[in-house]
Amino acid sequence: MDPSSLPPDPDEEEPVPIFRTWPRIYAAVVVCTLVTMALIALFSSWDY
Amino acid sequence: MSRLDWTVLVVYVVAIVAFGIWAGRGNKKIDDFFLAGRQMRWWAVGLSVMATQISAITFVGTTGQAYTDGMRFLVVYFGLPFAMVILCMTLVPFFYRARVFTAYEYLERRFDSRTRTATSLLFLLSRGLSVGVTLYAPSLVLSVLLGWSESATILLMGGSTIAYVIYGGNKSVIWTDVVQMAVIWFGIFLCFGVAIAQIPPTVTFTDALAVARTAGRLDIMNTSPSLTEPYTLWSGLIGGLFLMLAYFGCDQSQVQRYLSGSSLTQSRLSLLFNAFLKVPMQFLILLTGVLVFVFYHFHLPPLLWNRGELARLERVAAPSEVARVQSHFEAAHAARRRAAERYAQTREDVDASLYHQAADAFDATRGEAIALLRQADGRAAAPAPAATPTWLSRILGLKPASYSDTNYIFPTYILTYLPRGLAGLVVAVIFAAAMSTLSGELNSLATASMVDFYKRFLRPAGGDVHELLVSRLLTAFWGAFACLIALQAGRLGSAIEVVNKFGSYFYGSILGVFALAVLTPRASAAGAFWGLLAGMASVWAVATFSSVHFLWYNVVGAVVVFVVGLALTALGGRTDRRTG
Numbered sequence: 001m002d003p004s005s006l007p008p009d010p011d012e013e014e015p016v017p018i019f020r021t022w023p024r025i026y027a028a029v030v031v032c033t034l035v036t037m038a039l040i041a042l043f044s045s046w047d048y
Numbered sequence: 049m050s051r052l053d054w055t056v057l058v059v060y061v062v063a064i065v066a067f068g069i070w071a072g073r074g075n076k077k078i079d080d081f082f083l084a085g086r087q088m089r090w091w092a093v094g095l096s097v098m099a100t101q102i103s104a105i106t107f108v109g110t111t112g113q114a115y116t117d118g119m120r121f122l123v124v125y126f127g128l129p130f131a132m133v134i135l136c137m138t139l140v141p142f143f144y145r146a147r148v149f150t151a152y153e154y155l156e157r158r159f160d161s162r163t164r165t166a167t168s169l170l171f172l173l174s175r176g177l178s179v180g181v182t183l184y185a186p187s188l189v190l191s192v193l194l195g196w197s198e199s200a201t202i203l204l205m206g207g208s209t210i211a212y213v214i215y216g217g218n219k220s221v222i223w224t225d226v227v228q229m230a231v232i233w234f235g236i237f238l239c240f241g242v243a244i245a246q247i248p249p250t251v252t253f254t255d256a257l258a259v260a261r262t263a264g265r266l267d268i269m270n271t272s273p274s275l276t277e278p279y280t281l282w283s284g285l286i287g288g289l290f291l292m293l294a295y296f297g298c299d300q301s302q303v304q305r306y307l308s309g310s311s312l313t314q315s316r317l318s319l320l321f322n323a324f325l326k327v328p329m330q331f332l333i334l335l336t337g338v339l340v341f342v343f344y345h346f347h348l349p350p351l352l353w354n355r356g357e358l359a360r361l362e363r364v365a366a367p368s369e370v371a372r373v374q375s376h377f378e379a380a381h382a383a384r385r386r387a388a389e390r391y392a393q394t395r396e397d398v399d400a401s402l403y404h405q406a407a408d409a410f411d412a413t414r415g416e417a418i419a420l421l422r423q424a425d426g427r428a429a430a431p432a433p434a435a436t437p438t439w440l441s442r443i444l445g446l447k448p449a450s451y452s453d454t455n456y457i458f459p460t461y462i463l464t465y466l467p468r469g470l471a472g473l474v475v476a477v478i479f480a481a482a483m484s485t486l487s488g489e490l491n492s493l494a495t496a497s498m499v500d501f502y503k504r505f506l507r508p509a510g511g512d513v514h515e516l517l518v519s520r521l522l523t524a525f526w527g528a529f530a531c532l533i534a535l536q537a538g539r540l541g542s543a544i545e546v547v548n549k550f551g552s553y554f555y556g557s558i559l560g561v562f563a564l565a566v567l568t569p570r571a572s573a574a575g576a577f578w579g580l581l582a583g584m585a586s587v588w589a590v591a592t593f594s595s596v597h598f599l600w601y602n603v604v605g606a607v608v609v610f611v612v613g614l615a616l617t618a619l620g621g622r623t624d625r626r627t628g
Contacts, residue, residue: 014313022316026133029323033129036327040122044268048258048395 049194049463053472060231060476064224064483065208071223072216077512081217081519082149082495084308088222093314094321096225096488097296097305098329101322102232104186104482105455107333111239112454114337115344118265123284124291124599125330131292132323136316138566139297144312149499151303151562158565159573161504166580167561168500170554171300172493176526179489180533185455186482187534190475192356193459202534209483210527213490214520218308221487228480235477236332239458242466243339248346255392256342262391262400263407265338276595287599294559294602301492340461345388347465351377351417353456361417364424373416380410418451486530494522553591556602557583560609572617579613 019025049057075081113121139151148154152171156164187201194201212220247256260266270280277283296302296319309315351374352358362370387406391399462474498519503510510518560583564571586608587601596604 014311016313017317022136025320026136029129029133029320032324033126033327037126040327040331041269044119044266046257046261048254048261 049472049475050468052469053475056469056472057476057479060473061204061208061479064227064480065212067227068212068220068224068487069215072212072220075217075219075516078149078498078515078519080219081516082304082491082499084217084219084222086308087310088308088314090309090314090317090321092222092226093306093309093318095229096222096484097302097318097322098326099225099229099232099481099484100301100305100488101295101485102229102481103182103485104478105182105189107232107481108186108189108458108478109455110330110333111337111340111458112456114265114334115341115457116454118263119268119331119334119338120270120279122268122327122330122334123270123279123281124288125327126281126284127286127289128292128326129323130285131289131296132319134289134293135297136319139562140306140315140319141312142566143303143307144309144315148307149304150300150496151298152300152496152500155561155565155576159561159571159576163561163573163576163580164500166577167298167558168300168496170558172496174554175299175301175489176493176529177533179486179493179526179530180537182485182489183482183530184534184537186478188537189455189459190478192354193456193463194475199535202531205479205482206486206527206531206534209486210490210524210531213487213527214523217519217523218304218491221491222305222308224487225484228484231473231480232477232484233329235474235480236329236336238470239462239466239474240332240336240339242470243336243343243461246347246465247339247343251342251346251389251392256339258395259342259345259388259392259403260338262403263341265341275600276597278597279599283597283599287597287601287603290556290559290602290606291599294555294606298555298558298562299492300496301489304492304495305488337458340458342388343461343465345385348378348381350460351414352421353453353460355456355460357421357453361421361424365420366424369420373413373420376416377410377413380406380413384410422451490523490526490530493526494519497522497526552598552601553587554580554584554605556587556605557609558605559602560606560613563606563610564613568614568617570617571613572620574620575613575616576609578616579609579611582612583609 016022016025019028079085110121143151143154146154146157148157150168152164152168155167183202183206187198187205190196191198191201212224244253244256247253251259257266270277271282272280273282274280275283306315306318309318350358352361384403384406387399387403391403459475459478462471466474498515502518502522503515507514507518557580561576561580564576564579583605587605590596590604591598591601
């Protein structure tokens with residue numbers, strides 16, 4: 001089955017909440033994860 | 049547990065079964081039964097995805113691991129958000145547009161029936177066996193701590209889950225998962241709050257973290273490039289990424305959850321919901337375990353966490369020897385407490401060093417108790433014959449089991465120190481975690497059996513009523529099978545490890561097949577099939593003949609399948625791709 005030949009789902013046009021587009025929401029996930037990891041690194045190495 | 053705890057637990061189990069049956073009404077065909085009529089919203093599916101992943105043993109085991117080993121296990125989840133983004137961009141649209149019931153159905157359309165059968169069979173074999181372990185592990189812990197019969201715990205947990213999954217299918221699974229996830233979140237915050245509240249007032253939260261840090265419990269970011277060292281940043285990011293891609297992209301128990309979304313957008317959002325929340329949630333669970341670790345600096349823990357083993361020690365060892373070890377243990381605990389308090393006040397290196405000495409001495413006294421138990425066992429009887437034959441242990445690289453009671457730490461803390469009523473609620477959380485995983489797995493096993501085998505080989509067009517009946521019978525079959533495996537698991541011994549290892553051998557390899565299907569339009573069916581076998585063989589070789597950490601197995605499997613698949617396609621000189 002050729003992936004490109006698959007018909008798009010009619011609901012695919014359903015709007016993406018808050019971020020509006022998929023690339024933006026993916027970027028938000030990546031940025032959020034990197035920030036979380038940075039905070040975890042800080043937490044882990046903090047001199048309490 | 050008090051009467052109030054029992055009431056909370058019984059009300060919870062009865063209520064969740066009743067709610068599951070109510071939520072699952074109205075199934076008319078297998079679309080409804082297996083995919084909830086493809087009408088679910090992202091938040092419900094997202095919570096169900098999360099609940100299916102958190103098994104009871106993850107909940108109690110992770111906190112226990114944080115107690116004994118610290119928070120470095122967190123890195124396993126670092127790859128998850130990236131995996132979710134990759135899946136949303138690649139596999140999820142493919143599955144959704146193909147209108148498939150199972151992930152493996154897609155492989156037949158892309159390659160051939162042989163590849164679909166092989167991958168679905170591997171899923172049924174591994175998941176079918178591991179579902180018994182999913183049920184057995186928390187049942188064992190709860191039966192030891194609560195003094196229940198192991199069989200009764202298994203049958204209560206398994207029977208109540210089977211009841212609503214047989215009736216309501218995936219709708220029941222998802223809606224009960226939503227409730228169970230809410231209960232689990234509440235339980236996590238509750239335990240976190242209680243652990244902080246019960247540390248002595250002279251020790252601040254910052255002091256507690258300082259003690260945990262000097263004990264190495266907050267070490268998370270290990271940047272060592274070693275492949276054999278467990279839980280390095282790189283094994284978490286790369287190995288964890290492949291593990292999560294395989295689990296969420298190729299394991300029917302997860303794929304089926306997000307295929308129930310009412311649209312592609314809803315399915316994608318359910319995964320991204322997990323991408324945002326999973327790492328913070330695991331962080332909180334692990335930090336709770338660390339706080340329990342600090343808490344037990346100021347409260348005397350039991351000599352052994354497993355009450356059954358402790359009772360056995362008192363039975364088989366000489367009373368004077370047990371008293372001697374207990375006395376050493378209490379003295380070492382008091383010394384560690386003083387050292388921790390001193391370090392919390394001064395934060396001086398010299399006090400950190402004194403704390404490390406006291407902590408090592410304390411750990412050594414626990415080692416004395418374990419050694420005494422082993423010694424007394426050796427005197428009492430000859431060791432029981434291994435459940436796994438020696439040749440099989442050698443092939444699978446199994447090592448002699450070392451003593452571990454990590455899974456008993458957190459439940460012991462709950463039952464000893466949580467206020468009345470709340471202990472019953474947290475035991476209900478453990479039940480919730482077990483039931484939510486079990487329900488999703490039973491539903492997915494029934495789906496793969498029905499769609500990939502029954503409908504293909506036995507009766508392709510049986511009509512809605514017949515297909516619904518067979519789907520329910522298959523759910524009942526897998527439920528009974530899970531209970532049977534769980535009831536026998538105590539006698540299987542290291543065979544449980546065989547089951548777990550068996551799964552890790554092909555997880556990455558199946559991911560490699562899906563990668564071939566989606567990323568390479570030219571890959572042939574023969575390349576995918578033989579690549580799958582080569583990938584599994586490679587993982588077996590790495591696991592048996594090297595010390596590479598298991599998080600890298602999925603990387604090895606996926607890469608070998610991909611490379612071999614492409615090479616065989618090139619050697620074959622033509623593509624046999626289907627247009628399905």
